[in-house]
Amino acid sequence: MSIEHDREAPRVLSSHQAQIALARLCDERPTGTDREQLADTIWPDGPPSTWASALRSVVSRLRAFLSEESPTSLEPQLIARGGRYLLQLPEGAQVDVDRAESAAVSAAAAYRDGDHSTAQRLATTAVSLLRGPFLASHEGEWVDSVRARLKEVLVSALETASGSSSALGDTHHALRYADEAVRQAPFRESAYRCQMTAHRLAGNRAEALRIYQQLRTVLAEELGIDPSPESEAVYLGLLCSPRSMPPLPHQPVSSHPPS
The missing domain is CATH 1.25.40.10 (Tetratricopeptide repeat domain)
Incomplete structure:
Protein backbone atom coordinates (compact mmCIF):
# COMPACT_ATOMS: atom_id res chain seq x y z
CA MET A 1 0.00 0.00 0.00
CA SER A 2 1.45 3.34 -1.04
CA ILE A 3 0.54 6.85 -2.14
CA GLU A 4 2.05 8.26 -5.29
CA HIS A 5 1.96 11.87 -6.44
CA ASP A 6 2.77 13.00 -9.98
CA ARG A 7 6.49 12.80 -10.73
CA GLU A 8 7.28 11.57 -7.21
CA ALA A 9 8.35 8.18 -5.94
CA PRO A 10 5.66 6.13 -4.17
CA ARG A 11 5.52 6.67 -0.40
CA VAL A 12 4.90 3.42 1.43
CA LEU A 13 2.77 3.12 4.55
CA SER A 14 5.06 1.23 6.93
CA SER A 15 2.49 0.10 9.51
CA HIS A 16 1.10 -3.29 8.49
CA GLN A 17 -2.14 -2.75 10.38
CA ALA A 18 -2.61 0.70 8.86
CA GLN A 19 -2.01 -0.77 5.39
CA ILE A 20 -4.86 -3.23 5.92
CA ALA A 21 -7.14 -0.49 7.22
CA LEU A 22 -6.35 1.75 4.25
CA ALA A 23 -7.02 -1.08 1.79
CA ARG A 24 -10.49 -1.79 3.16
CA LEU A 25 -11.37 1.87 3.57
CA CYS A 26 -10.37 2.53 -0.05
CA ASP A 27 -12.37 -0.44 -1.29
CA GLU A 28 -15.49 0.58 0.63
CA ARG A 29 -15.35 4.33 0.09
CA PRO A 30 -18.97 4.72 -1.12
CA THR A 31 -20.53 3.32 2.06
CA GLY A 32 -17.80 3.45 4.65
CA THR A 33 -16.63 0.58 6.84
CA ASP A 34 -18.17 -0.57 10.10
CA ARG A 35 -15.56 -0.25 12.82
CA GLU A 36 -16.11 -3.80 14.12
CA GLN A 37 -15.69 -5.19 10.59
CA LEU A 38 -12.53 -3.12 10.22
CA ALA A 39 -11.20 -4.57 13.47
CA ASP A 40 -12.00 -8.11 12.31
CA THR A 41 -10.08 -7.42 9.10
CA ILE A 42 -7.02 -6.09 10.90
CA TRP A 43 -7.03 -8.91 13.47
CA PRO A 44 -8.51 -11.94 11.62
CA ASP A 45 -7.61 -14.33 14.47
CA GLY A 46 -9.62 -12.23 16.88
CA PRO A 47 -9.23 -8.60 17.96
CA PRO A 48 -7.56 -7.77 21.27
CA SER A 49 -9.73 -7.26 24.34
CA THR A 50 -9.05 -3.54 24.07
CA TRP A 51 -9.78 -3.56 20.34
CA ALA A 52 -11.67 -0.26 20.35
CA SER A 53 -8.69 1.73 21.61
CA ALA A 54 -6.30 -0.34 19.47
CA LEU A 55 -8.39 0.47 16.40
CA ARG A 56 -8.39 4.17 17.25
CA SER A 57 -4.59 3.99 17.43
CA VAL A 58 -4.41 2.39 13.95
CA VAL A 59 -6.77 5.02 12.55
CA SER A 60 -4.70 7.80 14.13
CA ARG A 61 -1.53 6.47 12.47
CA LEU A 62 -3.37 6.29 9.17
CA ARG A 63 -4.68 9.85 9.52
CA ALA A 64 -1.18 11.09 10.30
CA PHE A 65 0.23 9.35 7.22
CA LEU A 66 -2.49 10.72 4.93
CA SER A 67 -1.99 14.21 6.28
CA GLU A 68 1.81 14.04 6.01
CA GLU A 69 1.88 12.67 2.48
CA SER A 70 -0.72 14.99 0.95
CA PRO A 71 -0.76 18.70 0.19
CA THR A 72 -3.11 20.51 2.57
CA SER A 73 -5.60 21.37 -0.17
CA LEU A 74 -5.70 17.77 -1.34
CA GLU A 75 -5.66 15.95 2.00
CA PRO A 76 -7.89 12.86 2.14
CA GLN A 77 -10.47 12.94 4.89
CA LEU A 78 -10.94 9.97 7.23
CA ILE A 79 -14.19 10.58 9.05
CA ALA A 80 -15.75 8.70 11.96
CA ARG A 81 -19.52 8.75 11.69
CA GLY A 82 -22.23 6.56 13.24
CA GLY A 83 -19.91 3.70 14.15
CA ARG A 84 -18.34 3.69 10.68
CA TYR A 85 -15.18 5.10 9.13
CA LEU A 86 -15.49 6.89 5.81
CA LEU A 87 -12.50 7.70 3.60
CA GLN A 88 -13.00 10.65 1.26
CA LEU A 89 -10.29 10.99 -1.37
CA PRO A 90 -9.56 14.32 -3.08
CA GLU A 91 -10.94 14.95 -6.55
CA GLY A 92 -8.74 13.37 -9.20
CA ALA A 93 -7.29 10.73 -6.89
CA GLN A 94 -7.17 7.25 -8.42
CA VAL A 95 -7.06 3.82 -6.79
CA CYS A 240 -11.86 -29.70 -40.37
CA SER A 241 -9.35 -29.37 -43.14
CA PRO A 242 -7.39 -26.10 -42.94
CA ARG A 243 -9.23 -24.69 -45.96
CA SER A 244 -12.68 -25.31 -44.59
CA MET A 245 -12.13 -24.50 -40.92
CA PRO A 246 -14.61 -21.90 -39.70
CA PRO A 247 -13.48 -19.02 -37.49
CA LEU A 248 -13.12 -20.03 -33.86
CA PRO A 249 -15.60 -18.40 -31.49
CA HIS A 250 -14.34 -16.40 -28.55
CA GLN A 251 -15.94 -16.67 -25.14
CA PRO A 252 -17.37 -13.26 -24.23
CA VAL A 253 -15.75 -11.96 -21.08
CA SER A 254 -17.83 -10.58 -18.27
CA SER A 255 -18.39 -6.84 -18.30
CA HIS A 256 -19.46 -6.92 -14.65
CA PRO A 257 -16.78 -8.36 -12.33
CA PRO A 258 -18.38 -9.97 -9.30
CA SER A 259 -18.51 -7.91 -6.14
Missing part, protein backbone atom coordinates in the same frame (compact mmCIF):
# COMPACT_ATOMS: atom_id res chain seq x y z
CA ASP A 96 -5.26 1.14 -8.82
CA VAL A 97 -7.88 -1.53 -8.08
CA ASP A 98 -10.65 0.76 -9.33
CA ARG A 99 -8.64 1.61 -12.44
CA ALA A 100 -8.09 -2.07 -13.18
CA GLU A 101 -11.74 -3.03 -12.80
CA SER A 102 -12.87 -0.10 -14.94
CA ALA A 103 -10.31 -0.91 -17.64
CA ALA A 104 -11.37 -4.57 -17.72
CA VAL A 105 -15.06 -3.66 -18.09
CA SER A 106 -14.31 -1.14 -20.87
CA ALA A 107 -12.01 -3.63 -22.61
CA ALA A 108 -14.75 -6.27 -22.67
CA ALA A 109 -17.21 -3.75 -24.11
CA ALA A 110 -14.73 -2.67 -26.80
CA TYR A 111 -14.07 -6.31 -27.69
CA ARG A 112 -17.78 -7.01 -28.13
CA ASP A 113 -18.05 -3.92 -30.34
CA GLY A 114 -15.18 -5.13 -32.53
CA ASP A 115 -12.78 -2.37 -31.45
CA HIS A 116 -9.94 -4.80 -30.89
CA SER A 117 -7.15 -2.24 -30.67
CA THR A 118 -8.88 -0.42 -27.82
CA ALA A 119 -9.79 -3.73 -26.18
CA GLN A 120 -6.18 -4.89 -26.27
CA ARG A 121 -4.89 -1.62 -24.82
CA LEU A 122 -7.41 -1.50 -21.97
CA ALA A 123 -7.13 -5.19 -21.16
CA THR A 124 -3.34 -5.06 -20.93
CA THR A 125 -3.65 -2.03 -18.64
CA ALA A 126 -5.92 -4.03 -16.32
CA VAL A 127 -3.54 -6.99 -16.40
CA SER A 128 -0.52 -4.87 -15.52
CA LEU A 129 -2.36 -3.31 -12.56
CA LEU A 130 -3.52 -6.66 -11.17
CA ARG A 131 -0.40 -8.82 -11.46
CA GLY A 132 0.86 -7.94 -8.00
CA PRO A 133 -0.61 -9.84 -5.03
CA PHE A 134 -3.23 -8.10 -2.89
CA LEU A 135 -1.99 -7.73 0.71
CA ALA A 136 0.29 -10.72 0.23
CA SER A 137 1.34 -10.93 3.88
CA HIS A 138 -2.18 -10.85 5.32
CA GLU A 139 -4.96 -13.42 5.52
CA GLY A 140 -8.61 -13.24 6.46
CA GLU A 141 -12.13 -13.52 5.08
CA TRP A 142 -12.28 -10.03 3.62
CA VAL A 143 -8.83 -10.26 2.04
CA ASP A 144 -9.73 -13.63 0.52
CA SER A 145 -12.95 -12.22 -0.96
CA VAL A 146 -11.11 -9.31 -2.56
CA ARG A 147 -8.42 -11.62 -3.94
CA ALA A 148 -11.09 -13.84 -5.50
CA ARG A 149 -12.80 -10.82 -7.03
CA LEU A 150 -9.58 -9.40 -8.44
CA LYS A 151 -8.52 -12.79 -9.80
CA GLU A 152 -11.78 -13.01 -11.74
CA VAL A 153 -11.15 -9.55 -13.17
CA LEU A 154 -7.55 -10.50 -14.02
CA VAL A 155 -8.51 -13.69 -15.85
CA SER A 156 -11.28 -11.93 -17.78
CA ALA A 157 -8.81 -9.20 -18.77
CA LEU A 158 -6.27 -11.83 -19.86
CA GLU A 159 -8.91 -13.49 -22.05
CA THR A 160 -9.86 -10.14 -23.57
CA ALA A 161 -6.20 -9.32 -24.18
CA SER A 162 -5.68 -12.71 -25.84
CA GLY A 163 -8.84 -12.55 -27.94
CA SER A 164 -8.20 -9.00 -29.15
CA SER A 165 -4.57 -9.84 -29.90
CA SER A 166 -5.74 -12.81 -31.98
CA ALA A 167 -8.16 -10.57 -33.85
CA LEU A 168 -5.31 -8.15 -34.57
CA GLY A 169 -3.03 -10.94 -35.80
CA ASP A 170 -0.70 -10.48 -32.81
CA THR A 171 -0.19 -14.18 -32.15
CA HIS A 172 2.75 -13.69 -29.77
CA HIS A 173 0.67 -11.74 -27.26
CA ALA A 174 -2.43 -13.82 -27.93
CA LEU A 175 -0.54 -16.94 -26.80
CA ARG A 176 1.17 -15.17 -23.92
CA TYR A 177 -2.05 -13.89 -22.38
CA ALA A 178 -3.97 -17.12 -23.03
CA ASP A 179 -1.24 -19.18 -21.36
CA GLU A 180 -1.33 -16.90 -18.32
CA ALA A 181 -5.12 -17.14 -18.16
CA VAL A 182 -4.91 -20.94 -18.03
CA ARG A 183 -2.24 -20.80 -15.32
CA GLN A 184 -4.43 -18.49 -13.27
CA ALA A 185 -7.63 -20.51 -13.81
CA PRO A 186 -6.80 -24.12 -14.79
CA PHE A 187 -10.46 -25.21 -14.88
CA ARG A 188 -11.75 -22.27 -16.94
CA GLU A 189 -12.75 -23.51 -20.38
CA SER A 190 -12.85 -20.07 -21.98
CA ALA A 191 -9.14 -19.64 -21.19
CA TYR A 192 -8.35 -22.89 -23.02
CA ARG A 193 -10.44 -21.73 -25.97
CA CYS A 194 -8.29 -18.59 -26.12
CA GLN A 195 -5.23 -20.85 -26.24
CA MET A 196 -6.72 -22.93 -29.05
CA THR A 197 -7.62 -19.83 -31.03
CA ALA A 198 -4.16 -18.35 -30.65
CA HIS A 199 -2.39 -21.57 -31.65
CA ARG A 200 -4.60 -22.08 -34.67
CA LEU A 201 -4.02 -18.52 -35.88
CA ALA A 202 -0.28 -19.04 -35.39
CA GLY A 203 -0.50 -22.09 -37.66
CA ASN A 204 -0.08 -24.59 -34.81
CA ARG A 205 -3.16 -26.70 -35.49
CA ALA A 206 -1.73 -29.78 -33.81
CA GLU A 207 -0.91 -27.79 -30.68
CA ALA A 208 -4.45 -26.40 -30.62
CA LEU A 209 -5.79 -29.97 -30.73
CA ARG A 210 -3.41 -30.94 -27.93
CA ILE A 211 -4.79 -28.09 -25.81
CA TYR A 212 -8.30 -29.45 -26.26
CA GLN A 213 -7.20 -32.91 -25.15
CA GLN A 214 -5.51 -31.33 -22.14
CA LEU A 215 -8.76 -29.54 -21.27
CA ARG A 216 -10.73 -32.73 -21.66
CA THR A 217 -8.36 -34.64 -19.38
CA VAL A 218 -8.35 -31.95 -16.69
CA LEU A 219 -12.14 -31.73 -16.60
CA ALA A 220 -12.59 -35.51 -16.55
CA GLU A 221 -9.97 -36.25 -13.90
CA GLU A 222 -10.59 -33.29 -11.60
CA LEU A 223 -14.29 -32.57 -11.99
CA GLY A 224 -15.77 -35.64 -13.70
CA ILE A 225 -17.35 -33.62 -16.52
CA ASP A 226 -16.98 -33.22 -20.27
CA PRO A 227 -16.07 -30.01 -22.11
CA SER A 228 -18.93 -27.64 -22.83
CA PRO A 229 -20.66 -27.43 -26.24
CA GLU A 230 -18.70 -24.23 -26.92
CA SER A 231 -15.37 -26.00 -26.43
CA GLU A 232 -16.60 -29.02 -28.40
CA ALA A 233 -17.50 -26.71 -31.31
CA VAL A 234 -13.97 -25.30 -31.32
CA TYR A 235 -12.55 -28.83 -31.35
CA LEU A 236 -14.77 -29.92 -34.24
CA GLY A 237 -13.68 -26.85 -36.14
CA LEU A 238 -10.06 -27.83 -35.64
CA LEU A 239 -10.76 -31.27 -37.09
Whole structure:
Protein backbone atom coordinates (compact mmCIF):
# COMPACT_ATOMS: atom_id res chain seq x y z
CA MET A 1 0.00 0.00 0.00
CA SER A 2 1.45 3.34 -1.04
CA ILE A 3 0.54 6.85 -2.14
CA GLU A 4 2.05 8.26 -5.29
CA HIS A 5 1.96 11.87 -6.44
CA ASP A 6 2.77 13.00 -9.98
CA ARG A 7 6.49 12.80 -10.73
CA GLU A 8 7.28 11.57 -7.21
CA ALA A 9 8.35 8.18 -5.94
CA PRO A 10 5.66 6.13 -4.17
CA ARG A 11 5.52 6.67 -0.40
CA VAL A 12 4.90 3.42 1.43
CA LEU A 13 2.77 3.12 4.55
CA SER A 14 5.06 1.23 6.93
CA SER A 15 2.49 0.10 9.51
CA HIS A 16 1.10 -3.29 8.49
CA GLN A 17 -2.14 -2.75 10.38
CA ALA A 18 -2.61 0.70 8.86
CA GLN A 19 -2.01 -0.77 5.39
CA ILE A 20 -4.86 -3.23 5.92
CA ALA A 21 -7.14 -0.49 7.22
CA LEU A 22 -6.35 1.75 4.25
CA ALA A 23 -7.02 -1.08 1.79
CA ARG A 24 -10.49 -1.79 3.16
CA LEU A 25 -11.37 1.87 3.57
CA CYS A 26 -10.37 2.53 -0.05
CA ASP A 27 -12.37 -0.44 -1.29
CA GLU A 28 -15.49 0.58 0.63
CA ARG A 29 -15.35 4.33 0.09
CA PRO A 30 -18.97 4.72 -1.12
CA THR A 31 -20.53 3.32 2.06
CA GLY A 32 -17.80 3.45 4.65
CA THR A 33 -16.63 0.58 6.84
CA ASP A 34 -18.17 -0.57 10.10
CA ARG A 35 -15.56 -0.25 12.82
CA GLU A 36 -16.11 -3.80 14.12
CA GLN A 37 -15.69 -5.19 10.59
CA LEU A 38 -12.53 -3.12 10.22
CA ALA A 39 -11.20 -4.57 13.47
CA ASP A 40 -12.00 -8.11 12.31
CA THR A 41 -10.08 -7.42 9.10
CA ILE A 42 -7.02 -6.09 10.90
CA TRP A 43 -7.03 -8.91 13.47
CA PRO A 44 -8.51 -11.94 11.62
CA ASP A 45 -7.61 -14.33 14.47
CA GLY A 46 -9.62 -12.23 16.88
CA PRO A 47 -9.23 -8.60 17.96
CA PRO A 48 -7.56 -7.77 21.27
CA SER A 49 -9.73 -7.26 24.34
CA THR A 50 -9.05 -3.54 24.07
CA TRP A 51 -9.78 -3.56 20.34
CA ALA A 52 -11.67 -0.26 20.35
CA SER A 53 -8.69 1.73 21.61
CA ALA A 54 -6.30 -0.34 19.47
CA LEU A 55 -8.39 0.47 16.40
CA ARG A 56 -8.39 4.17 17.25
CA SER A 57 -4.59 3.99 17.43
CA VAL A 58 -4.41 2.39 13.95
CA VAL A 59 -6.77 5.02 12.55
CA SER A 60 -4.70 7.80 14.13
CA ARG A 61 -1.53 6.47 12.47
CA LEU A 62 -3.37 6.29 9.17
CA ARG A 63 -4.68 9.85 9.52
CA ALA A 64 -1.18 11.09 10.30
CA PHE A 65 0.23 9.35 7.22
CA LEU A 66 -2.49 10.72 4.93
CA SER A 67 -1.99 14.21 6.28
CA GLU A 68 1.81 14.04 6.01
CA GLU A 69 1.88 12.67 2.48
CA SER A 70 -0.72 14.99 0.95
CA PRO A 71 -0.76 18.70 0.19
CA THR A 72 -3.11 20.51 2.57
CA SER A 73 -5.60 21.37 -0.17
CA LEU A 74 -5.70 17.77 -1.34
CA GLU A 75 -5.66 15.95 2.00
CA PRO A 76 -7.89 12.86 2.14
CA GLN A 77 -10.47 12.94 4.89
CA LEU A 78 -10.94 9.97 7.23
CA ILE A 79 -14.19 10.58 9.05
CA ALA A 80 -15.75 8.70 11.96
CA ARG A 81 -19.52 8.75 11.69
CA GLY A 82 -22.23 6.56 13.24
CA GLY A 83 -19.91 3.70 14.15
CA ARG A 84 -18.34 3.69 10.68
CA TYR A 85 -15.18 5.10 9.13
CA LEU A 86 -15.49 6.89 5.81
CA LEU A 87 -12.50 7.70 3.60
CA GLN A 88 -13.00 10.65 1.26
CA LEU A 89 -10.29 10.99 -1.37
CA PRO A 90 -9.56 14.32 -3.08
CA GLU A 91 -10.94 14.95 -6.55
CA GLY A 92 -8.74 13.37 -9.20
CA ALA A 93 -7.29 10.73 -6.89
CA GLN A 94 -7.17 7.25 -8.42
CA VAL A 95 -7.06 3.82 -6.79
CA ASP A 96 -5.26 1.14 -8.82
CA VAL A 97 -7.88 -1.53 -8.08
CA ASP A 98 -10.65 0.76 -9.33
CA ARG A 99 -8.64 1.61 -12.44
CA ALA A 100 -8.09 -2.07 -13.18
CA GLU A 101 -11.74 -3.03 -12.80
CA SER A 102 -12.87 -0.10 -14.94
CA ALA A 103 -10.31 -0.91 -17.64
CA ALA A 104 -11.37 -4.57 -17.72
CA VAL A 105 -15.06 -3.66 -18.09
CA SER A 106 -14.31 -1.14 -20.87
CA ALA A 107 -12.01 -3.63 -22.61
CA ALA A 108 -14.75 -6.27 -22.67
CA ALA A 109 -17.21 -3.75 -24.11
CA ALA A 110 -14.73 -2.67 -26.80
CA TYR A 111 -14.07 -6.31 -27.69
CA ARG A 112 -17.78 -7.01 -28.13
CA ASP A 113 -18.05 -3.92 -30.34
CA GLY A 114 -15.18 -5.13 -32.53
CA ASP A 115 -12.78 -2.37 -31.45
CA HIS A 116 -9.94 -4.80 -30.89
CA SER A 117 -7.15 -2.24 -30.67
CA THR A 118 -8.88 -0.42 -27.82
CA ALA A 119 -9.79 -3.73 -26.18
CA GLN A 120 -6.18 -4.89 -26.27
CA ARG A 121 -4.89 -1.62 -24.82
CA LEU A 122 -7.41 -1.50 -21.97
CA ALA A 123 -7.13 -5.19 -21.16
CA THR A 124 -3.34 -5.06 -20.93
CA THR A 125 -3.65 -2.03 -18.64
CA ALA A 126 -5.92 -4.03 -16.32
CA VAL A 127 -3.54 -6.99 -16.40
CA SER A 128 -0.52 -4.87 -15.52
CA LEU A 129 -2.36 -3.31 -12.56
CA LEU A 130 -3.52 -6.66 -11.17
CA ARG A 131 -0.40 -8.82 -11.46
CA GLY A 132 0.86 -7.94 -8.00
CA PRO A 133 -0.61 -9.84 -5.03
CA PHE A 134 -3.23 -8.10 -2.89
CA LEU A 135 -1.99 -7.73 0.71
CA ALA A 136 0.29 -10.72 0.23
CA SER A 137 1.34 -10.93 3.88
CA HIS A 138 -2.18 -10.85 5.32
CA GLU A 139 -4.96 -13.42 5.52
CA GLY A 140 -8.61 -13.24 6.46
CA GLU A 141 -12.13 -13.52 5.08
CA TRP A 142 -12.28 -10.03 3.62
CA VAL A 143 -8.83 -10.26 2.04
CA ASP A 144 -9.73 -13.63 0.52
CA SER A 145 -12.95 -12.22 -0.96
CA VAL A 146 -11.11 -9.31 -2.56
CA ARG A 147 -8.42 -11.62 -3.94
CA ALA A 148 -11.09 -13.84 -5.50
CA ARG A 149 -12.80 -10.82 -7.03
CA LEU A 150 -9.58 -9.40 -8.44
CA LYS A 151 -8.52 -12.79 -9.80
CA GLU A 152 -11.78 -13.01 -11.74
CA VAL A 153 -11.15 -9.55 -13.17
CA LEU A 154 -7.55 -10.50 -14.02
CA VAL A 155 -8.51 -13.69 -15.85
CA SER A 156 -11.28 -11.93 -17.78
CA ALA A 157 -8.81 -9.20 -18.77
CA LEU A 158 -6.27 -11.83 -19.86
CA GLU A 159 -8.91 -13.49 -22.05
CA THR A 160 -9.86 -10.14 -23.57
CA ALA A 161 -6.20 -9.32 -24.18
CA SER A 162 -5.68 -12.71 -25.84
CA GLY A 163 -8.84 -12.55 -27.94
CA SER A 164 -8.20 -9.00 -29.15
CA SER A 165 -4.57 -9.84 -29.90
CA SER A 166 -5.74 -12.81 -31.98
CA ALA A 167 -8.16 -10.57 -33.85
CA LEU A 168 -5.31 -8.15 -34.57
CA GLY A 169 -3.03 -10.94 -35.80
CA ASP A 170 -0.70 -10.48 -32.81
CA THR A 171 -0.19 -14.18 -32.15
CA HIS A 172 2.75 -13.69 -29.77
CA HIS A 173 0.67 -11.74 -27.26
CA ALA A 174 -2.43 -13.82 -27.93
CA LEU A 175 -0.54 -16.94 -26.80
CA ARG A 176 1.17 -15.17 -23.92
CA TYR A 177 -2.05 -13.89 -22.38
CA ALA A 178 -3.97 -17.12 -23.03
CA ASP A 179 -1.24 -19.18 -21.36
CA GLU A 180 -1.33 -16.90 -18.32
CA ALA A 181 -5.12 -17.14 -18.16
CA VAL A 182 -4.91 -20.94 -18.03
CA ARG A 183 -2.24 -20.80 -15.32
CA GLN A 184 -4.43 -18.49 -13.27
CA ALA A 185 -7.63 -20.51 -13.81
CA PRO A 186 -6.80 -24.12 -14.79
CA PHE A 187 -10.46 -25.21 -14.88
CA ARG A 188 -11.75 -22.27 -16.94
CA GLU A 189 -12.75 -23.51 -20.38
CA SER A 190 -12.85 -20.07 -21.98
CA ALA A 191 -9.14 -19.64 -21.19
CA TYR A 192 -8.35 -22.89 -23.02
CA ARG A 193 -10.44 -21.73 -25.97
CA CYS A 194 -8.29 -18.59 -26.12
CA GLN A 195 -5.23 -20.85 -26.24
CA MET A 196 -6.72 -22.93 -29.05
CA THR A 197 -7.62 -19.83 -31.03
CA ALA A 198 -4.16 -18.35 -30.65
CA HIS A 199 -2.39 -21.57 -31.65
CA ARG A 200 -4.60 -22.08 -34.67
CA LEU A 201 -4.02 -18.52 -35.88
CA ALA A 202 -0.28 -19.04 -35.39
CA GLY A 203 -0.50 -22.09 -37.66
CA ASN A 204 -0.08 -24.59 -34.81
CA ARG A 205 -3.16 -26.70 -35.49
CA ALA A 206 -1.73 -29.78 -33.81
CA GLU A 207 -0.91 -27.79 -30.68
CA ALA A 208 -4.45 -26.40 -30.62
CA LEU A 209 -5.79 -29.97 -30.73
CA ARG A 210 -3.41 -30.94 -27.93
CA ILE A 211 -4.79 -28.09 -25.81
CA TYR A 212 -8.30 -29.45 -26.26
CA GLN A 213 -7.20 -32.91 -25.15
CA GLN A 214 -5.51 -31.33 -22.14
CA LEU A 215 -8.76 -29.54 -21.27
CA ARG A 216 -10.73 -32.73 -21.66
CA THR A 217 -8.36 -34.64 -19.38
CA VAL A 218 -8.35 -31.95 -16.69
CA LEU A 219 -12.14 -31.73 -16.60
CA ALA A 220 -12.59 -35.51 -16.55
CA GLU A 221 -9.97 -36.25 -13.90
CA GLU A 222 -10.59 -33.29 -11.60
CA LEU A 223 -14.29 -32.57 -11.99
CA GLY A 224 -15.77 -35.64 -13.70
CA ILE A 225 -17.35 -33.62 -16.52
CA ASP A 226 -16.98 -33.22 -20.27
CA PRO A 227 -16.07 -30.01 -22.11
CA SER A 228 -18.93 -27.64 -22.83
CA PRO A 229 -20.66 -27.43 -26.24
CA GLU A 230 -18.70 -24.23 -26.92
CA SER A 231 -15.37 -26.00 -26.43
CA GLU A 232 -16.60 -29.02 -28.40
CA ALA A 233 -17.50 -26.71 -31.31
CA VAL A 234 -13.97 -25.30 -31.32
CA TYR A 235 -12.55 -28.83 -31.35
CA LEU A 236 -14.77 -29.92 -34.24
CA GLY A 237 -13.68 -26.85 -36.14
CA LEU A 238 -10.06 -27.83 -35.64
CA LEU A 239 -10.76 -31.27 -37.09
CA CYS A 240 -11.86 -29.70 -40.37
CA SER A 241 -9.35 -29.37 -43.14
CA PRO A 242 -7.39 -26.10 -42.94
CA ARG A 243 -9.23 -24.69 -45.96
CA SER A 244 -12.68 -25.31 -44.59
CA MET A 245 -12.13 -24.50 -40.92
CA PRO A 246 -14.61 -21.90 -39.70
CA PRO A 247 -13.48 -19.02 -37.49
CA LEU A 248 -13.12 -20.03 -33.86
CA PRO A 249 -15.60 -18.40 -31.49
CA HIS A 250 -14.34 -16.40 -28.55
CA GLN A 251 -15.94 -16.67 -25.14
CA PRO A 252 -17.37 -13.26 -24.23
CA VAL A 253 -15.75 -11.96 -21.08
CA SER A 254 -17.83 -10.58 -18.27
CA SER A 255 -18.39 -6.84 -18.30
CA HIS A 256 -19.46 -6.92 -14.65
CA PRO A 257 -16.78 -8.36 -12.33
CA PRO A 258 -18.38 -9.97 -9.30
CA SER A 259 -18.51 -7.91 -6.14
